[in-house]
Amino acid sequence: MARRKPPAQHGARSEDGQAQATAPPLKRGPWTAEEDEVLARFVAREGEGRWRTLPRRAGLLRCGKSCRLRWMNYLRPDIKRGPIAEDEEDLILRLHRVLGNRWSLIAGRLPGRTDNEIKNYWNSHLSKKLIAQGLDPRTHMPLAAAPGRAAAPTDKTTWAPTVRPPQPPPPPPPVPPTSSAAGTGCDGRDSPAGGGNDDLAAAMSVDAHDFEGFGDQLLADYAASRGVFNDVMGSPMVDDDTFSSFLDSLMNERQLAADHKGVMNDQGGAI
DNA sequence: AACTTAGGCAACCGCTTTAAA
DNA sequence: CTTTAAAGCGGTTGCCTAAGT
Numbered sequence: 527m528a529r530r531k532p533p534a535q536h537g538a539r540s541e542d543g544q545a546q547a548t549a550p551p552l553k554r555g556p557w558t559a560e561e562d563e564v565l566a567r568f569v570a571r572e573g574e575g576r577w578r579t580l581p582r583r584a585g586l587l588r589c590g591k592s593c594r595l596r597w598m599n600y601l602r603p604d605i606k607r608g609p610i611a612e613d614e615e616d617l618i619l620r621l622h623r624v625l626g627n628r629w630s631l632i633a634g635r636l637p638g639r640t641d642n643e644i645k646n647y648w649n650s651h652l653s654k655k656l657i658a659q660g661l662d663p664r665t666h667m668p669l670a671a672a673p674g675r676a677a678a679p680t681d682k683t684t685w686a687p688t689v690r691p692p693q694p695p696p697p698p699p700p701v702p703p704t705s706s707a708a709g710t711g712c713d714g715r716d717s718p719a720g721g722g723n724d725d726l727a728a729a730m731s732v733d734a735h736d737f738e739g740f741g742d743q744l745l746a747d748y749a750a751s752r753g754v755f756n757d758v759m760g761s762p763m764v765d766d767d768t769f770s771s772f773l774d775s776l777m778n779e780r781q782l783a784a785d786h787k788g789v790m791n792d793q794g795g796a797i
Numbered sequence: 798a799a800c801t802t803a804g805g806c807a808a809c810c811g812c813t814t815t816a817a818a
Numbered sequence: 819c820t821t822t823a824a825a826g827c828g829g830t831t832g833c834c835t836a837a838g839t
Contacts, residue, residue: 554808554809555808555809555833556807556808556833557807557808575825576824577824577825578823578824578825589809590824590825591809591810591825591826592808592809594825594826595807595808595809596807596808598826599807599808600807627828627829628827628828629827629828630826630827630828641827641828642806642807642808642828643806645828645829646805646806646807647805647806649805649806649829650804650805650806651805799839800838800839801837801838801839802836802837802838802839803835803836803837803838804834804835804836804837805833805834805835805836806832806833806834807831807832807833807834808830808831808832808833809829809830809831809832810828810829810830810831811827811828811829811830812826812827812828812829813825813826813827813828814824814825814826814827815823815824815825815826816822816823816824816825817821817822817823817824818820818821818822818823
């Protein structure tokens with residue numbers, strides 16, 4: 527639907543800003559059906575990766591970044607089209623409360639949805655919804671509750687997750703015993719070696735009380751019951767598997783609730 | 798019917814992180 | 819160990835469309 531501005535043709539610059547003497551100017555703006563076809567066919571044949579050289583190999587006048595983005599957000603066969611369902615919306619809300627604007631992580635928990643799609647949906651729908659409910663979309667805290675809000679950055683549109691540790695430098699990597707998180711899926715951010723789920727761990731550096739503060743009993747209960755959080759020094763004591771199962775539990779709970787609701791409705795609320 | 802405004806979304810930009818040389 | 823290239827991410831931009839006047 528949305529269209530990009532007419533190709534600005536910012537001179538002959540590669541995606542990294544390196545001058546290119548003789549290369550034809552890169553095309554920008556909306557993708558045509560023909561380009562989509564070329565890209566999709568090429569990726570199907572050669573596989574993903576090596577985005578930088580892909581355009582040349584595929585015969586596209588696009589930068590590698592653009593190709594990757596187009597593939598990730600539009601052409602991938604597993605992309606789910608259509609409106610965000612109610613349960614998906616609910617899950618996004620829950621995950622955002624925990625993860626903040628880690629769109630790729632959130633998207634990783636919603637099969638077929640892209641980070642860009644979720645980000646857009648958040649900015650255009652959910653944030654307003656929360657505001658309408660009197661909640662700060664960045665913190666999920668009541669807008670009126672000023673005192674607690676001090677910690678939340680208000681200058682930018684971004685916010686660190688509710689669970690961001692105050693000031694101190696990020697805790698040293700937990701050093702997972704074995705890297706169990708490698709290549710977990712749709713979103714590669716956490717797949718390469720090293721990073722692992724560090725950002726997840728950072729995101730989880732909060733104690734259960736933070737959740738109780740604004741009434742998400744699910745999170746609080748889970749945190750308490752599983753000992754996910756360590757109050758001492760606010761350091762996260764969660765490994766990849768634990769965190770993963772925690773996120774899974776978000777979905778499972780939601781599913782259970784939905785199923786339960788469905789059953790109740792089907793049976794007229796009786797049993 | 799014409800014009801204006803707001804919302805939605807695809808695409809781009811710049812920065813960060815990771816891997817390779 | 820340092821440098822460079824590649825990939826990925828979040829934020830922002832700007833066009834299109836629908837709704838409102």
